[in-house]
């Protein structure tokens with residue numbers, strides 16, 4: 001790998017905009033985007049035993065057990081493209097044990113980005129999120145609407161944004177006043193993921209205190225990216241200077 005190749009982690013609550021920022025970062029910096037959630041969804045689609053197990057946890061908004069997640073992420077980080085171009089790890093680690101495992105495998109990030117977003121905004125982002133199954137692009141019905149009618153017609157929702165089971169198990173009564181049946185389900189499901197996030201976030205942060213960049217994620221996606229871009233540009237230039245390529 002070239003010395004200036006960056007190793008970045010991005011963290012934040014569900015729907016805080018990790019995937020959205022990763023699209024912008026990879027476009028500019030050419031890093032390989034590795035999203036733990038995407039790896040798990042691919043495993044589910046493959047129909048494997050691990051995928052079946054993972055789905056059960058994801059439906060409940062809980063962390064998938066380490067014996068499934070850790071090796072999956074490690075193997076992806078070791079692929080030649082990640083080694084050659086640098087990587088952008090999204091949604092991992094989500095617990096102290098995952099952070100420790102990564103350290104033991106010798107992976108140390110240059111920067112740990114944390115997106116900070118208010119809870120009401122998180123819920124609104126989940127409710128409006130849509131995915132393009134053809135390009136993998138993330139849209140929002142209000143904030144990033146699809147460019148054409150054709151794309152609009154094929155947009156889908158993620159199963160854990162809509163999963164009824166999670167709602168029924170945890171009882172939506174306290175939030176039943178939300179406008180439509182669908183919205184009730186969305187809110188319940190994201191609340192579960194938020195709860196899991198809150199339980200683990202401090203421990204993970206403590207591992208990366210010296211390299212953490214806290215970003216105001218409540219702003220428009222371009223303004224969120226501007227904060228990240230500033231830090232990455234600086235890091236990139238420092239790297240080049242140190243390696244003598246400037």
Ligand code: AP5
Nearest residue numbers: 014015016017018019020036037064091125129139140221
């Ligand atoms: P994962 O897929 O990682 O989901 P998540 O953490 O819940 O995060 P999301 O993908 O929902 O949101 P995001 O932050 O990427 O936001 P996005 O850019 O889409 O994980 C799913 C599940 O897998 C977990 O619950 C767990 O079970 C399991 N899992 C994953 N990693 C694991 C691990 N390490 N260990 C164990 N289990 C694991 O944005 C959301 C919406 O908002 C979009 O519509 C977007 O267009 C919009 N938006 C984004 N930014 C802005 C903005 N600035 N302004 C306005 N709208 C915006």
